[in-house]
Amino acid sequence: MMTTVLVTGGAGYIGSHTCVELALAGYDLVVVDNLSNSWPETLDRVGELVGRPIQFHRLDLREHHDLLNLFASRRIDAVVHFAGFKAVGDSVRDPLSYYDNNVAGTVSLLKAMLRNDVARLIFSSSCTVHGLPRSVPVTEGEPRNPVNPYGCTKAMIERIIEDQVAATSGWRALLLRYFNPVGAHPSARIGEDPIGIPTNLMPYVMKVASGKYPYVHVFGDDYRTRDGTGVRDYIHVVDLAKGHVAALHALERVDGCQAINLGTGRGCSVLEVISEASKAVGFPIPYRIEGRRPGDIAEIYADASLAADVLGWQAEHDLTAMCRDHWNWQRKNPDGYRSSIST
Ligand code: NAD
Ligand code: WQD
Numbered sequence: 006m007m008t009t010v011l012v013t014g015g016a017g018y019i020g021s022h023t024c025v026e027l028a029l030a031g032y033d034l035v036v037v038d039n040l041s042n043s044w045p046e047t048l049d050r051v052g053e054l055v056g057r058p059i060q061f062h063r064l065d066l067r068e069h070h071d072l073l074n075l076f077a078s079r080r081i082d083a084v085v086h087f088a089g090f091k092a093v094g095d096s097v098r099d100p101l102s103y104y105d106n107n108v109a110g111t112v113s114l115l116k117a118m119l120r121n122d123v124a125r126l127i128f129s130s131s132c133t134v135h136g137l138p139r140s141v142p143v144t145e146g147e148p149r150n151p152v153n154p155y156g157c158t159k160a161m162i163e164r165i166i167e168d169q170v171a172a173t174s175g176w177r178a179l180l181l182r183y184f185n186p187v188g189a190h191p192s193a194r195i196g197e198d199p200i201g202i203p204t205n206l207m208p209y210v211m212k213v214a215s216g217k218y219p220y221v222h223v224f225g226d227d228y229r230t231r232d233g234t235g236v237r238d239y240i241h242v243v244d245l246a247k248g249h250v251a252a253l254h255a256l257e258r259v260d261g262c263q264a265i266n267l268g269t270g271r272g273c274s275v276l277e278v279i280s281e282a283s284k285a286v287g288f289p290i291p292y293r294i295e296g297r298r299p300g301d302i303a304e305i306y307a308d309a310s311l312a313a314d315v316l317g318w319q320a321e322h323d324l325t326a327m328c329r330d331h332w333n334w335q336r337k338n339p340d341g342y343r344s345s346i347s348t
Contacts, residue, residue, distance in 0.1 A: 007031060007032065007033040008031075008032055008033065008082045008083065008253075009032070009033040009034075009035060009079070009080055009081055009082050009083075010027060010032045010033070010034055010035070010081075010082065010083050010084070010085055010253065011035050011036075011037065011075075011081045011083070011084045011085070011123075012024055012027070012034055012035070012036045012037070012084075012085045012087065013036075013037050013038070013066060013084065013085070013086045013087055013088035013114060014037075014038055014043075014086070014087030014088030014089065014129075015034070015036030015037070015038055015048070015059075015061075015085075015087065016036065016038040016040060016043035016044065016045065016047045016048050016061070017038065017042060017043045017047075017087055017088075018043075018186070018196070018197040018198070018242065019087055019129065019183070019186055019242060019245060019246065020036075020038070020043075020085075020087040020088075021043075021047045021048070021050075021051050021195045022189075022190055022195060022242045022243055022245070022246040023085065023087070023245075023246040023249045023250075024036065024048070024051045024055075024059060025051055025054050025055055025190065025195070025246065026243070026246040026247050026249065026250050027085070027246075027249065027250060027253070028051070028055035028057070028059070029055055030250045032253070034059055034060065035060045035062070035075075035079065035081065036048060036059055036060065036061045036062070037061075037062045037063075037064045037066070037072075037075065037088070038061070038063065038064075038088065039063060039064060039065040039066075039088075040063060041065075041090075042090070042200065043198075044198070044341075044342040044343075045061070045063075046342045047195055047342060048061050050194045050195050051195060053194065054190070054192060054194060054195070062075055065110075066088055066110035066111070066113050066114050067105070067106070067109055067110050067113050068113075069113045069116065069117070072113060072114065072117045073117055073120065075117075076117050076118075076120070076121040076123070077121070081121065081123050082123070082125065083123070083125035083126070083127070083253060083256065084114065084118060084123060084125065084126050084127070085126075085127045085249055085253070086111065086114060086126060086127065086128050086129060087129045088110060088114075089106060089107040089110060089111075089129070089158070090102065090103050090106050090107060090155070091155065092155065092204065093133070093153050093155045093156070093204075093300070094204060095155075096153055096154035096155035096158070097153055097154060100154035103154050103155055103158050104154070104157075104158060104161075107155075107158035107159070107162060108158050108161055108162060108165070111128075111162045111165065111166075112165065115165070115166070115169055119169075119173065124173070124175045124176040124177065125176075125177055125178075125253075125256050126166065126176075126177070126178040126179075127178070127179050127181060127249055127252050127253060127256070128162065128163070128166055128178060128179070128180050128181065129181060129183065130159050130162070130163055130180045130181060130182045130183070130264065131156070131159050131182055131183055132182050132183065132184050132238075132266070132268070132305060132307065133151060133153075133155065133156040133159060134149045134150075134151055134156055134159050134160045134163060134182065135147050135148070135149065135150060135151075135305075136150040136151050136152035136156060137150070137152065137302050138302075138305055141272070141304055141305060141306055142270060142306050142307055142308035142309075143266065143305060143306070143307055143308060144266075144308045144311070145182070145263075145264045145265060145266055145308075145311055149163065149164075152300065153300065163180050163264065166178050166180060166262060167180075167262045170261055170262040171261070171262070176261075176262075177256050177259055177260065177261065177262070178256075178261075178262040178263075179252045179255065179256060179259065179262075179263055179264075179265055180262065180263070180264040180265070181248065181249070181252060181265055181267050182264055182265065182266050182267065182307075183240070183245060183267050183268075184237065184238035184239070184240050184266070184267065184268035184269075184305070184306065184307050185205075185206075185207075185237045185238055185239045185240060185268075186239075186240055186241075186242045186245050187205075187207040187239045187240070187241065187242065187327045187331055188207075188241040188242045188243065188322065188326070188327040188328075188330040188331045189242065189330045189331050189333065189334030190242075190243060190330070190334070191243070191330055191333070193330070193333040193334045193336075193337045193338070195334075196330075196331070196334030196335070196338065196341075197242075197331075197334075198338075198341030198342050198343075199341075202218075206221075206237075206275060206278060207239070207278065207282075207327070207328075207331055208331075208335075209221060209222075210278060210279060210282045210290060211282065211331055211332055211335040212335070213290055213291065213292075214282065214283075214286040214288075214290050214332065214335070215335055215336070215339055219291065220291040220292050220293050221279055221290060221291070221292035221293070222292075222293060222295045223275050223276070223279075223292050223293065223294045223295060224275070224295060224296070224297055224298035224301060225294075225295070225296060225297035225298070225301070226276075226294045227297075228297075228303035228304070229303055230274055230303055230304050231274060232274050232276050232277070234274045234275035234276050235274065235275050235301055235302070235303060235304070236272035236273065236274050236303065236304040236305070236306065237272060237273065237304075237305060237306065238268040238269055238270070238271065238272055238273075238305065238306035238307050239269070239273055239278065239324060239327055240267065240268055240269050240320055240327075241320065241321075241322035241326060241327045241330070243322065243330075244269075244320040244321055244322050245267055245320075247318065248267045248312065248316065248318050248320075251312075251316040251317060251318035252265070252316055252318075254316075255315055255316045255317075259315065263315065265311050265312050265315060265316065266307040266308060266309055266311060266312060267307070267309075267312060267318075267320075268306060268307025268309050268320070269306075269307070269309060269320040270306065270307055270308065270309035270310075270320075271306060272304060272305070272306035273324055276292075277324070278324065278328075279292050281324045281325055281327075281328045282328045282331075282332065284325070284328070285325070285328035285329045285331075285332045286332050
């Protein structure tokens with residue numbers, strides 16, 4: 006019998022790419038998403054890519070009775086939990102909505118799992134749980150020390166899941182700490198579609214390349230890094246998605262609850278991203294050096310060795326592939342999913 010996986014937030018950026026890899030790996034999928042930051046069109050395209058429709062329920066995780074009805078209506082073997090808000094700046098402006106959606110949404114999900122004896126969970130965490138790391142590369146043993154409400158929700162959820170796993174025999178969970186996901190599916194059918202002006206580097210760079218904005222604002226060139234600009238561990242979203250397939254397999258071997266970094270183990274600077282993106286688009290992408298962005302850190306990248314040991318997984322795509330695929334998606338879908346909805 007096929008293993009059935011409930012994917013929360015499966016219509017979103019990382020969730021949709023993960024649905025593709027899970028379906029291709031032979032999992033039966035049930036997606037729940039309230040479409041607060043995504044489009045139903047995405048799952049139609051996922052269905053096209055994998056050759057079968059994806060079962061979808063438009064549902065908010067905090068609507069606990071609806072969630073219970075869904076669990077009661079079908080067998081679920083494991084949950085991959087992406088659903089939540091993710092914008093650091095918004096979380097500072099409106100912390101309550103972040104604690105409510107991310108933390109209360111997860112508690113509602115865990116209660117439904119407990120009630121229905123579903124004891125396998127993969128959670129989307131973030132390197133942001135560390136705040137300012139003491140050293141790089143960052144290992145999983147680095148203390149949780151988040152510095153903004155979004156990061157606090159991720160650290161709290163990690164702790165809640167650890168407590169729940171410790172309290173209930175048979176539960177297993179992996180807390181996957183993503184670094185900086187970028188890129189898109191090589192088909193260019195699914196990708197990141199940020200609402201409003203992008204705050205992350207790669208989507209902004211690609212919007213500049215497409216002519217939507219005049220230049221990239223480079224936030225500081227006076228960090229103690231190799232060229233003075235911020236260094237991050239960018240990871241291709243398809244590699245990240247495959248990490249979830251590896252994690253589901255590993256859940257059969259791993260006891261209890263474990264945090265695992267999903268990164269490449271390599272840091273790239275802002276100027277290196279702009280340079281590689283320029284090669285991908287075929288012309289120099291304009292930029293201007295500006296002041297530091299408040300709250301930014303100089304450098305963070307993963308120690309990716311635990312993922313290799315425990316999951317047997319490592320990232321395969323380099324920055325060239327990340328820029329190529331992100332650009333392809335941007336070029337073919339200039340207004341994201343909206344462009345195809347209106348045509
Ligand atoms: P996304 O916004 O594209 O996807 C999240 C999805 O969850 C959206 O489709 C949204 O509609 C849905 N959702 C939100 N709240 C919900 C709720 N209460 N009930 C049901 N659905 C809900 O974001 P993403 O980039 O795909 O991120 C997925 C997860 O990975 C998030 O938990 C995010 O915090 C985490 N993460 C993302 C990054 C990143 O840079 N993208 C980095 C580290 C961790
Ligand atoms: C990368 C680098 C900027 C935009 C965020 C979240 C974090 C996690 C990953 C979810 C930095 C510089 C950026 C721009 C720039 N997400 N930059 N001009 O800050 O590492 O992390 O995504 O969990 O929680 O905070 O990613 O893409 O915003 O920035 O110069 O227009 O690019 O200063 O050095 P960040 P980012």
